[in-house]
Amino acid sequence: MNRTAVIGCGQTHHKKVRDDLSMAGLVREAAERALEDAEMSWGDIDAVVIGKAPDPFEGVMMPEIYLADALGAAGKSIFRVHTAGSVGGSTAVVASHLVSSGVKERVLT
């Protein structure tokens, strides 16, 4: 197994209501901050892993299909984890597996 490290993180500005951006805008804000923190750009990413549970929260089925563009995933692979309440943690686990197994090198999750 390859050693795997978290090399950057970003979060959205947390507020009760973010009516200033769309769902895509929300994920992009966090992703851009993470890339900035890691001193990387979109082109450095091999794959995207997004965790989201459940679909009915926003009324969008399979949101990874819609969010692929905002997360710079076109031409790359995007993977959507859904393990109910544990999804925040398991998404990171699945993303780390892609790197520790040697399948991908730099994953945005």
Next chain:
Amino acid sequence: MRDVAVVSFARTEPGLQGVQESDTQLLFPIINEALDRIGITRKDIGFTCSASCDYLAGAPFAFVQTLEATGAWPPISESHVEMDGAWALYEAWVRLQHGDIDTALVFAAGMSTRGDMREVLSISYDPYYLMPLWLDPDSVAGLQLQALIDAGKANDDVLKPPTYADGAACVILAAGDRAKQLTDRPAWIAGIDHRVDAHYPGVRDLSVSDSARIAGAQAGVDKAPVDVAELHASYAHEEIVLREALGLGDDTTINPSGGARASNPLMVAGLIRLGEAANTILSGDAKRTVGHASSGPCLQQNLVCVMEA
């Protein structure tokens, strides 16, 4: 990369309509069948990954109940994707690369005939720009068919949509020597990759599928002749796009199982393609096969798995 193979596959019969049982009840005998074929039990499985869609079950986190079919006590190591089961297979394949476990159970289930899948799929598009148009999957597929006609790649302008069905499927993966112990002819995964295109149908050329082409190239489809290809073409014209993207010629038999148009259980159909492609190797009928799965409008996302005897 560690050698991983499909060693067993089981599925419900095609075309099931109006199933009254729950997802779990449908899955239980299928999982039993897959395990029985290679003479192992649930206790022998190192990792479990499943796939489903909350909207088909009509309840959030509905998949949690299906874990009853895996006998999850003592607690098991498992994960879940809200994608087609083919992607659950991909996650299990990745997990097996670590080397600490040798077997994985992959399954998917869904009742597509309980609701209107055209309505369900219409909420899988951009909620700000596309959903308000009430873009439904048939209309979106029609855009691709028109693009194919305009590009001179198709003649028939009658859209042939799929027959939605209820279904469940189960695949068991095993690595290295364990695979050889469990079956005489493991379907070795020679390459597996998945890619996604931009979401909006208007920003890409719908007569081709870049994501299918890239995934196929990464999986190594063209390294040797392909005997059988199971393509997840829910609409008849999608086969035209996929054959071109994967470089499949006339010497490849396409969808001997009947394909996804004849029977389309959402979230399971892709895993069934991979399973059926593997099955032709397990049975000794084929030497090299391709299993394909897709998701999103106009083949936006594609997974390609190349298997060899």
